[in-house]
Amino acid sequence: xxxxxxxxxxxxPKHQVGAVxxxxxxxxxxxxxxxxxxxxxxxELQAVRHYTLLSQKNFSIDTHFYPLGSCTMKYNPRACNxxxxxxxxxxxxxxxxxxxxxGFMACMYDLQNMLREVTGMSAISLAPAAGAQGEFAGVxxxxxxxxxxxxxxxxxxxxxxxxxxxNPASAVMCxxxxxxxxxxxxxxxxxxxxxxxxxxxxxxxxLTNPSTLGVFERQIEEIARVVHEAGGxxxxxxxxxxxxxxxxxxxxxxxxxxxxxxxxxxxxPHGGGGPGAGPVGVSxxxxxxxxxxxVAYDGxxxxxxxxxxxxxxxxxxxxxxxxxxxxxxxxxxxxxLGNDGMARIAEFSTLNANYLMTRLDxxxxxxxxxxxxxxxxxxxxxxxxxxxxxxNTMDFAKRMLDYGVHxxxxxxxxxxxxxxxxxxxxxxxxETLDDFVEVLKKILKEAEHTPxxxxxxxxxxxxxxxxxxxxxxxxxxxxxEGEES
Amino acid sequence: MPFIPHTTDDIEHMLKTIGVADINALFDEIPESLRCPxxxxxxxxxxxxxxxxxxxxxxxxxxxxxxAGAGAYEHxxxxxxxxxxxxxxxxxxxxPYQAEASQGTLQLLYEFQxxxxxxxxxxxSNASLYDGASALAEAVLMSVRANRxxxxxxxxxxxxxxxxxxxxxxxxxTQQGITMQDIDYDPATGTTDLDxxxxxxxxxxxxxxxxxxxFFGGIEPVNEMVNWAHENKALAIAVVNPMSLGVLNAPxxxxxxxxxxxxxxxxxxxxxxxxxxxxxxxxxxQQSYVRQMPGRIIGKTVDLDGKPGYTLTLQAREQxxxxxxxxxxxxxxxxxxxxxxxxxxxxxxxxxxxxxxxxSYQNTHQLVASMTDIPGVERVFDSPFFHEAVIxxxxxxxxxxxxxxxxxxxxxxxxxxxxxxxxxxxxxCATETKNQADLEKYMSHMGRLFDAPLACQLRPSF
Numbered sequence: 001x002x003x004x005x006x007x008x009x010x011x012x013p014k015h016q017v018g019a020v021x022x023x024x025x026x027x028x029x030x031x032x033x034x035x036x037x038x039x040x041x042x043x044e045l046q047a048v049r050h051y052t053l054l055s056q057k058n059f060s061i062d063t064h065f066y067p068l069g070s071c072t073m074k075y076n077p078r079a080c081n082x083x084x085x086x087x088x089x090x091x092x093x094x095x096x097x098x099x100x101x102x103g104f105m106a107c108m109y110d111l112q113n114m115l116r117e118v119t120g121m122s123a124i125s126l127a128p129a130a131g132a133q134g135e136f137a138g139v140x141x142x143x144x145x146x147x148x149x150x151x152x153x154x155x156x157x158x159x160x161x162x163x164x165x166x167n168p169a170s171a172v173m174c175x176x177x178x179x180x181x182x183x184x185x186x187x188x189x190x191x192x193x194x195x196x197x198x199x200x201x202x203x204x205x206x207l208t209n210p211s212t213l214g215v216f217e218r219q220i221e222e223i224a225r226v227v228h229e230a231g232g233x234x235x236x237x238x239x240x241x242x243x244x245x246x247x248x249x250x251x252x253x254x255x256x257x258x259x260x261x262x263x264x265x266x267x268x269p270h271g272g273g274g275p276g277a278g279p280v281g282v283s284x285x286x287x288x289x290x291x292x293x294x295v296a297y298d299g300x301x302x303x304x305x306x307x308x309x310x311x312x313x314x315x316x317x318x319x320x321x322x323x324x325x326x327x328x329x330x331x332x333x334x335x336x337l338g339n340d341g342m343a344r345i346a347e348f349s350t351l352n353a354n355y356l357m358t359r360l361d362x363x364x365x366x367x368x369x370x371x372x373x374x375x376x377x378x379x380x381x382x383x384x385x386x387x388x389x390x391x392n393t394m395d396f397a398k399r400m401l402d403y404g405v406h407x408x409x410x411x412x413x414x415x416x417x418x419x420x421x422x423x424x425x426x427x428x429x430x431e432t433l434d435d436f437v438e439v440l441k442k443i444l445k446e447a448e449h450t451p452x453x454x455x456x457x458x459x460x461x462x463x464x465x466x467x468x469x470x471x472x473x474x475x476x477x478x479x480x481e482g483e484e485s
Numbered sequence: 486m487p488f489i490p491h492t493t494d495d496i497e498h499m500l501k502t503i504g505v506a507d508i509n510a511l512f513d514e515i516p517e518s519l520r521c522p523x524x525x526x527x528x529x530x531x532x533x534x535x536x537x538x539x540x541x542x543x544x545x546x547x548x549x550x551x552x553a554g555a556g557a558y559e560h561x562x563x564x565x566x567x568x569x570x571x572x573x574x575x576x577x578x579x580x581p582y583q584a585e586a587s588q589g590t591l592q593l594l595y596e597f598q599x600x601x602x603x604x605x606x607x608x609x610s611n612a613s614l615y616d617g618a619s620a621l622a623e624a625v626l627m628s629v630r631a632n633r634x635x636x637x638x639x640x641x642x643x644x645x646x647x648x649x650x651x652x653x654x655x656x657x658x659t660q661q662g663i664t665m666q667d668i669d670y671d672p673a674t675g676t677t678d679l680d681x682x683x684x685x686x687x688x689x690x691x692x693x694x695x696x697x698x699x700f701f702g703g704i705e706p707v708n709e710m711v712n713w714a715h716e717n718k719a720l721a722i723a724v725v726n727p728m729s730l731g732v733l734n735a736p737x738x739x740x741x742x743x744x745x746x747x748x749x750x751x752x753x754x755x756x757x758x759x760x761x762x763x764x765x766x767x768x769x770x771q772q773s774y775v776r777q778m779p780g781r782i783i784g785k786t787v788d789l790d791g792k793p794g795y796t797l798t799l800q801a802r803e804q805x806x807x808x809x810x811x812x813x814x815x816x817x818x819x820x821x822x823x824x825x826x827x828x829x830x831x832x833x834x835x836x837x838x839x840x841x842x843x844x845s846y847q848n849t850h851q852l853v854a855s856m857t858d859i860p861g862v863e864r865v866f867d868s869p870f871f872h873e874a875v876i877x878x879x880x881x882x883x884x885x886x887x888x889x890x891x892x893x894x895x896x897x898x899x900x901x902x903x904x905x906x907x908x909x910x911x912x913x914c915a916t917e918t919k920n921q922a923d924l925e926k927y928m929s930h931m932g933r934l935f936d937a938p939l940a941c942q943l944r945p946s947f
Contacts, residue, residue: 002592002599004596004599007834012832012834014834014840016832016833017833017837017844020840025869026869028704030708030734031708031733031734032732032733032734033730033732033734037603037838039604039835039838040830041836044565047565047828047831047832050831051569051824051828054589054590054592055569055572055574058575058590059578060575060578061578062574063573066579071579074488079532081576083539085567088542088543088547089542090757091548091551091757091758092758092759093559093758093895094758094761095555095898096553097890100546100547100895101549102545102546103544106542129616130817131816131817132804132814132815132816133619136814165805166804166816168804169807172811173813175660175661175662215514216515220519244515246521248520249521271822272575272578272581272593272824273579273580273581273590273612273781273817274819274822275765275817275818275822277763314656316652317619318615319556319649319650319653319750319761320760321761323763324759324761324763325757325763327762336530336531336535338526338527339527339528341529343524345489347508348489350508351500354505358502358504397583398583401583401586407583409582426488426489427489427490429495430491456789458585461585462585463792464788464789464790465788466787466796467786467788467789468584468798471785471786471796472799474786475798475799477775477782477784478595478598478602478603479785
């Protein structure tokens with residue numbers, strides 16, 4: 001039942017803010033609302049119960065193993081939430097002058113420094129609100145750099161075919177053409193293909209390393225050399241930074257500009273689809289173009305870096321300071337980790353992934369890159385299962401839900417047929433991984449003997465498999481009074 | 486080891502299963518030359534140590550008595566909202582790709598979309614964008630795609646729009662060859678100068694941006710602006726404060742046929758100020774433009790048994806399917822903030838939103854009336870206003886704000902940084918969170934500063 005169907009006019013006494021009798025506005029009638037909008041009129045208990053019950057229809061990290069590849073669904077420490085909600089932090093207005101309190105700015109300055117060190121870049125801006133906005137900012141900086149050098153013929157961004165969809169979409173938002181680079185059978189970039197397309201029209205290349213194929217790009221130094229020699233810049237998509245935190249740094253690999261996904265690597269909440277936070281880091285030559293605002297420190301006071309201090313900036317990306325409360329959670333998490341804790345993240349996320357890959361391999365599942373070391377994630381392909389048993393990856397994924405496991409990422413990367421991209425993260429126990437192996441073995445057996453059980457899954461969730469085609473054809477994106485729900 | 490559960494036995498067993506001697510061997514595909522030295526970052530803090538540090542930092546920023554708005558508003562946030570929003574099942578879930586395991590989030594988003602369409606008078610809403618300013622940038626990009634009658638990529642943008650919104654739009658859309666033309670405000674009213682808008686009649690324009698209320702708190706002539714846009718084959722993009730829609734007309738009812746696209750900042754709906762984020766941008770539109778909309782959209786459908794359920798829909802617009810041909814690069818949006826805003830709108834309802842909006846209107850009007858009793862202090866513009874107003878002081882605004890700040894009062898925002906012509910002017914706002922004692926405190930400190938303690942009493946409320 002929808003909240004609207006529980007609504008009865010005059011039910012809520014509005015004790016939250018009190019009622020106003022007979023309001024009188026000095027605003028001409030033509031600008032005033034004529035009819036109430038039609039928000040629900042329910043008691044506080046009704047609302048609390050309704051949304052609590054809805055929450056219970058979700059899988060989440062707190063309730064389920066959630067090995068969603070490329071999303072780093074690890075434990076979100078409760079301390080980060082509690083402390084980011086201290087009154088002095090939540091009540092601070094974004095236009096509070098720095099001389100009325102420096103606490104928030106001190107945290108942001110520390111966070112900039114920690115992220116700079118762990119990425120090996122020269123400077124960080126925390127402004128982008130999510131990974132995709134970080135990508136946009138990064139590509140915009142590449143463009144600003146070439147423009148400043150009067151190098152205006154560079155119109156192409158190279159993107160490997162295994163990249164996240166945001167990469168080509170971000171390049172296009174910055175006015176670039178996208179050229180795809182193929183991947184070789186080992187999962188590395190096809191270097192010959194790269195060399196054949198790189199040239200004076202190349203503005204840059206966008207790479208994820210480890211790549212979305214769950215392997216470390218071994219030729220990264222050679223790729224950097226080839227692209228730099230042609231005058232292009234290297235962009236690092238930080239989606240998979242969890243795998244190498246404290247082990248290898250994008251700055252040392254030769255990248256000129258990077259973004260991080262703090263909701264992945266620094267464990268801020270995924271929130272049912274955000275907010276994210278996508279800080280960008282740059283090498284020395286891109287520093288003049290960083291998005292504003294940033295925080296500076298002169299040894300005594302923290303101050304804002306705005307367009308006045310950095311006139312060559314690509315500009316502002318949101319009205320204030322990106323997703324500040326999320327940055328605060330990442331700061332608290334990073335402080336709890338410290339230097340040793342960061343390297344441990346890479347170590348144990350890699351240990352968990354390689355252990356799980358080995359166990360699944362032994363259980364008879366086909367690995368996409370069996371001869372490669374897994375990073376923090378790896379790919380299983382079910383193409384043989386699909387061919388011989390008529391049960392595809394989506395069926396497998398839906399059946400996993402019945403066993404109380406959130407499905408891994410399915411059908412991504414696009415290069416690998418019938419794939420599952422599995423990322424267990426460092427915060428899961430060995431027992432959880434072992435249980436997951438048993439679940440997959442069981443489903444494989446079901447696929448063989450009782451395939452309908454799998455192809456009709458899920459059976460135990462609030463709804464059975466949903467008709468996505470109908471959702472598009474009979475588009476219903478807002479409830480109308482009287483409609484059945 | 487914080488948050489890592491492995492025992493020594495686990496580690497040994499797992500390494501043996503993999504067939505390597507130690508954990509470092511798992512990084513053997515990374516060239517030796519790239520391995521980094523130990524990081525120059527301090528050792529980790531225990532939970533009790535970070536609690537101490539964060540309390541110190543939070544106390545530094547203290548509890549300011551806040552009379553600033555300018556795009557971020559301090560409203561009362563009912564306790565139930567974040568109690569429910571931060572339940573792990575909402576807090577630690579992700580984008581609902583597996584619809585059957587995400588019906589909670591999906592139904593909530595469908596309810597959010599419904600609420601936003603009702604508030605704005607539009608047919609369709611998406612499931613959020615980053616913030617109000619980036620939502621406007623997306624609305625501008627959308628209008629250029631959607632307006633088939635225009636080839637110009639020219640957008641008319643009033644200078645009475647929030648200066649940071651104008652800056653963000655510039656950052657994002659100029660990369661795609663879109664140009665913005667400023668429409669100046671009328672110095673008497675502080676609202677869009679209609680003559681200056683109408684001077685563009687007959688030109689090829691993709692869209693007109695219409696803020697309501699505008700950055701100065703003023704009520705714009707929205708009906709005439711929408712009609713003019715449509716007569717000139719331009720789309721009308723409304724930028725609204727959702728709280729104000731408890732009192733002000735819905736953009737769907739502006740002019741003859743209503744605005745085409747509506748966007749804005751959802752922060753007033755239960756989201757704390759928190760230094761400027763995380764907030765939520767919203768974007769609504771008329772049905773005919775739905776396929777040009779960026780971001781996630783939730784649709785209602787049925788399952789195999791014909792039972793209603795909710796799922797991500799129209800995904801063919803999005804980056805994970807369309808890649809370089811997507812309507813936007815947006816992926817993750819502001820799910821958790823949408824959760825809070827949805828619960829806020831449910832608990833407050835029409836009457837609650839109207840009450841918070843009306844009290845904000847009344848408090849600001851009472852404050853402005855009292856302030857302008859001081860000789861030399863006056864309103865700059867004569868147009869009707871909602872819950873913010875521009876006040877001219879007899880002397881430097883910066884000095885005034887510093888002096889009030891010394892008493893822990895954030896007394897407004899100086900406007901000169903964006904509008905040189907508004908020297909010595911502050912933008913003030915008093916929401917429903919301010920009681921009579923707060924307003925009296927403001928006035929008594931202000932009175933002392935301008936040496937007018939007698940004139941400086943709080944006017945009775947009305």
